[in-house]
Amino acid sequence: MTSIKSFMSRQELIGILVIAALLFVVMPLAMDIFRLNLFGKYLTYAFIAVGLVLCWGKCGILSLGQGVFFGLGGYCMAMYLKLEASTPEATAIQSTPGIPDFMDWNQITALPWFWVPFNSLTFTLAAIIIVPAIFAFIIGTAMFKRRVGGVYFAIITQAIAAILTILIIGQQGYTGGVNGITDLRTLKGWDIRTDEAKYILYYVNGALLIGVLLLSQIVLKSKLGRLLVAVRDQEDRVRFSGYDVSNIKIFVFCFAAVLSAIGGAMFTLQVGFMSPSFVGIVPSIEMVIFCAVGGRLSIFGAVYGTLLVNWAKTTFSETFPELWLFGLGALFIAVVLIFPNGLSGLYRSYVAPLVDRIVSVRPRTGRPDAPPPAAGFGAKTTTKPAE
């Protein structure tokens, strides 16, 4: 227990256990496989939301291009699965057997060079992590080393999301165009479309999410995590204290990118296709709202926020398609104007005191995470310039 306590308070331990119980016990028992698969899809967005909590909530960098990284991860996975599905036997009716069907439709006769390495699963798994990380590193280095931040960064990441979408749609022969990469069947010969496989993938996804939450928790509780908050509140003071602010920002941006990419890869596996409609401006900004609804300061809140918004989206757009956009628009405005700390903020101010009274026997002294009004952080963290 002592080792756990160093990076996790009692409350946070309970938080993560509740999420684990919800993911592994409650939801599989309460839902049929169709709904469970749907929630599995929502959970892949939770990876992005957790990344955004670190990047935007804690460090103040709003990226409107998280769809880019989600897409990169998803496309890497989809390329591998597509190559496995396009064996010469399965594609014998094409004019060039052995290449993905959309390439054949676009008169491409040989596999493009950047598709070739994706024949190997090891390479693919590595690429899912490394490609987005490198991409984020390049963007981050170019921007943060020159001290570009705030609104400018948001606009440029948004432009990059637009560029990538146009590129994917324009280069149909290499990327599958607007339909994306579809008709994915097996992973190393294992059929991913059966109910059994969907259960297994759901659990793998859940386990990865718990792992990511733990990892983010470790980052947040480390000295680096306190620096992130310090950079958000008083960037100059951190710089004057001798830290390289840009490196901290680059790290957290890359970290969020990698989380999104993992989500993207799991999305492809569970849903069975990947398309540019998860890359562009609109999905990228919707991902921000998942995080904002959950509470931009809480990684647990982000998971609940993602589930809630997506569940609402599915339910409302099934029954009242016209109302959904009004609702989503109002949600954007409300989450900014009325409850900027989202669900977790509401929880902290209304539910947590009750829970505390019931759960904790001791008076809560020395709890390291006081509820965060944005201004309170600066005073807490910047008084410790070096250790």
Place this chain on the structure above:
Amino acid sequence: MFADYTWTELGSIFAMQGFAGLILFSVFVLMALGLAIIFGQMGVINMAHGEFMILGAYVTYLCSNFVEAYFPSLFGVYFFFAMALAFVAAGSLGALVEWSLIRHLYKRPLDTLLATWGLSLILQQAYRSIFGAREVGVSLPNWLLGSVPLTDIIEIPINGIFVMVLTFVIAIGVYFILFRSRMGMQTRAVVQNRVMAGAVGINTQKVDRNTFALGCGIAGIAGSAFTMIGSTGPTAGQLYIVDTFLIVVFGGAASLLGTIASSFAISQAQSTMEFFLSGSMAKVLTLLTVVGILMIRPQGLFSLKIRR
């Protein structure tokens, strides 16, 4: 890629594409001017700017239908009323939005971005519910149809010329409002130093509201002009918003000259390349170049040199 054409053909291609680029440039300038004023003064990113433009377009559409049905004799000049109405409609909506939404968020620019995005979703859905999801077009009066032949192969459409003249007039108008009027003087004072402007007795809140309304009103005029060269749908505004933001950032915030210069560069690059490459690749290359330049020179082409 040039080898397949003769010199005269190349000349005409550049002339025609250059002219198409000029029309794109006009739309960009009209949209970016409003955005640049708002962003430059208040640091507010108005993601709903495209929807204000579409509001202007729909107002023009309504006007054209109304005039065609009830006052056919005035049809030749309805466009001027429509433009004034579009300005008033978009401007008053802008003032309302500033009062109800934006003024609470001046300290949090990133949150304004999200809130105005929410506003744009609501407006889009409102347009869809009221006017339907299909694109609508306005009927142009006769004197705007047709084209002027310049040489054998180069022809210039009249509505394009009209849009360009309009853009020129609006740009001059904005210049006069900002640099030759009392309101403009106050606006510039607030841009340069908000606290000092407040200290010498300028009502900065009022200036903010006026500026926001002015920017939105110009967007309304842009929408009005937009109907002359294309049809209007509920989501048409979103297509232009990223380009316009890049233009504003590329030009350097708070610099009107920079906004115009960068609109010109981006629209010309895009439309010239469109002829030789596919439309999507032209756009990718243009945007990539702009993003690349912004990474090297984040303050944009022209920047205000003031002490903060």
